[in-house]
Amino acid sequence: MPWNRVPLIGGLECYTEENNRRFHMPGHRNEEALPELRFLRERLYAYDVTEVPGTDNLHHAEGILKESEVLLTKALGAGESHYCVNGSTAVNYAMIHGLFQPGDVVLVQRNCHQSVYNALAMARLTPQYLLPEVDPTFLLPTGVSPKTVIQAYAEHPEAKGVILTSPSYYGTVTDLQAISAFVREQGMLLLVDEAHGAHFPFSPLLPKSAMAQGAHASAVSFHKTLPCLTQGAVLNLSADLSPLQRERVRHWLRIFQTTSPSYTLLASMEMARHLMETQGEARIEALILRLDALKAALREVPGLQVMDGKALDPTRLILRTPFHGAQVDAWLRRVHHIQAEMSEGQNLVFLLSAFDAPESWDALEAALKSLPSAAEEFSLLAETSPLVLTLPLRVLPEEEVLFLPAEEVPFSQAEGRICAERIIPYPPGVPLILPGEEISGEILTRLQTLLSSGHPLNRTKSAQSGHLYVVTK
Numbered sequence: 001m002p003w004n005r006v007p008l009i010g011g012l013e014c015y016t017e018e019n020n021r022r023f024h025m026p027g028h029r030n031e032e033a034l035p036e037l038r039f040l041r042e043r044l045y046a047y048d049v050t051e052v053p054g055t056d057n058l059h060h061a062e063g064i065l066k067e068s069e070v071l072l073t074k075a076l077g078a079g080e081s082h083y084c085v086n087g088s089t090a091v092n093y094a095m096i097h098g099l100f101q102p103g104d105v106v107l108v109q110r111n112c113h114q115s116v117y118n119a120l121a122m123a124r125l126t127p128q129y130l131l132p133e134v135d136p137t138f139l140l141p142t143g144v145s146p147k148t149v150i151q152a153y154a155e156h157p158e159a160k161g162v163i164l165t166s167p168s169y170y171g172t173v174t175d176l177q178a179i180s181a182f183v184r185e186q187g188m189l190l191l192v193d194e195a196h197g198a199h200f201p202f203s204p205l206l207p208k209s210a211m212a213q214g215a216h217a218s219a220v221s222f223h224k225t226l227p228c229l230t231q232g233a234v235l236n237l238s239a240d241l242s243p244l245q246r247e248r249v250r251h252w253l254r255i256f257q258t259t260s261p262s263y264t265l266l267a268s269m270e271m272a273r274h275l276m277e278t279q280g281e282a283r284i285e286a287l288i289l290r291l292d293a294l295k296a297a298l299r300e301v302p303g304l305q306v307m308d309g310k311a312l313d314p315t316r317l318i319l320r321t322p323f324h325g326a327q328v329d330a331w332l333r334r335v336h337h338i339q340a341e342m343s344e345g346q347n348l349v350f351l352l353s354a355f356d357a358p359e360s361w362d363a364l365e366a367a368l369k370s371l372p373s374a375a376e377e378f379s380l381l382a383e384t385s386p387l388v389l390t391l392p393l394r395v396l397p398e399e400e401v402l403f404l405p406a407e408e409v410p411f412s413q414a415e416g417r418i419c420a421e422r423i424i425p426y427p428p429g430v431p432l433i434l435p436g437e438e439i440s441g442e443i444l445t446r447l448q449t450l451l452s453s454g455h456p457l458n459r460t461k462s463a464q465s466g467h468l469y470v471v472t473k
Contacts, residue, residue, distance in 0.1 A: 420461070
C-alpha cells in the first residue's frame with residue numbers, strides 16, 4: 001500500500017511494526033493472548049452496526065443496552081451507570097451542566113482536566129479554585145486536602161458544589177471520604193473526574209472508587225486502565241440524587257454524546273467490565289505484587305527515584321531521573337522497544353495494566369536497570385517546578401472573554417492586561433493562567449522560564465514566541 005496516500009495509516013503501521021511494549025493508554029495493550037479480546041478483534045467490522053431491531057438505542061436504552069448498563073451499575077457500585085462513547089470529556093460536560101445552574105459558585109480543583117474548564121465556561125458557572133498539594137521531590141501536583149476544601153467553603157459559603165480530580169494523571173488520590181462527608185453536611189454536591197480510576201472498584205487492594213467514598217457523580221474512562229478501546233467512558237450517578245437531578249444529567253449526556261455511537265466501542269466496554277469482574281481481582285493482585293518487586297529493585301538503581309506512598313494508585317509507576325525525561329523516553333523506545341505513557345521534566349510515567357504480558361514487566365525492569373550504563377547519552381537537568389502556587393486575579397468570566405476582541409502583545413506589554421488564552425504547562429496540567437485573569441509579573445517570569453527550558457505548553461491560541469493574547473482595551 002502506498003503510505004504517502006494514507007499517511008495516518010502509514011504512521012500507525014510504523015508504530016505497530018516497532019513492536020513496542022506499551023506502558024501507555026489504552027489498557028487493552030493490543031493484547032493478542034486474551035481469547036475474549038481476540039473474539040472482539042475478529043468481529044471489529046461485523047459489530048459496527050446501527051440502531052436496527054434488536055440492537056437497542058444508547059440514548060433510550062430499553063433492550064440489550066439497558067441490560068448491559070444494569071450489569072455495569074452493579075459492577076461499579078453506583079446508583080446508576082451509563083456508557084459514553086465520547087470519553088470522560090462528555091461525561092464531565094453532562095454532570096456539570098446537569099447538576100448546577102448558570103451563575104452557581106463551585107469549588108474547583110485548579111489542576112482539573114481542560115474539559116472541566118470548558119464545562120464551567122459553557123454552563124456559565126463561577127469557579128473558585130482549590131490549589132492542590134505538591135510532591136516536593138517529583139514537583140507534581142497531588143490531591144486537594146480536606147482542609148483546603150473546608151477553608152474555601154468558609155470563604156465562599158454560597159458554593160453549590162465541589163469538583164475534584166482523583167486519581168490524578170500520576171495516580172495520586174484525594175481523601176474523598178472526608179471531603180464528601182463535609183460536602184454533604186453543607187448540602188453541596190461532590191463531582192469527581194475519576195478518569196484514571198476505572199479499575200478501582202475491582203480490587204480491595206486499590207483505593208476506593210469515588211462512588212464508594214460518597215461522590216454524587218463521577219466520570220470514569222474505561223480505556224485508560226481497562227482492556228477497552230479508546231473513548232470508552234462511563235457516567236456514574238449516586239442513588240441519593242433526586243430523580244430530577246439524574247434525569248437532567250442523562251439529558252445533558254444525550255446532548256453531548258453522538259447520536260451515532262459505535263457498537264464496537266460499546267462492546268469493548270462491556271467486555272472490559274466482564275473481564276474485570278471475572279479476572280480483575282486476581283490479575284490486579286498479581287500486578288501489584290510484581291510492581292512492588294519492581295519498585296524495590298529500581299530503588300537500588302543509582303540516580304532513580306520511585307514515587308510511592310499510601311495516597312497513590314499502586315498500579316502506576318512514576319520515576320524521577322537526573323536526566324531529561326524526554327531523552328530517557330526516546331532511549332527506552334529506540335534501544336529497548338518500550339514506550340512510556342509520558343515524560344516531562346525529569347519524570348517518567350508508566351501505566352501498568354492488569355492485562356500486561358508478564359514478560360513486558362520483566363523487559364521494563366531490565367531496561368531501567370541498564371539506565372546508569374547509558375548515562376552518557378543523556379543531558380543532566382536541574383528542574384524547577386512549573387507550578388505557580390498563587391492564584392491570579394480573575395477580572396472577567398472566561399465565557400465572557402471568549403466573545404471579546406483580543407490582540408497579541410509582547411511580554412513586555414502584557415503585565416496588568418487581561419489574559420485572553422489558556423496557558424497550561426502540560427504536564428503537570430495546572431493552568432498558569434486562564435482567560436479573564438490578570439497577567440502579573442510573576443506569571444510572566446514563570447512563563448519565560450518555561451519557554452526557555454522548552455517545557456511543553458498547551459495554549460488555546462497560537463501566539464508567536466514571546467507574545468500573549470490579551471483582551472483588547
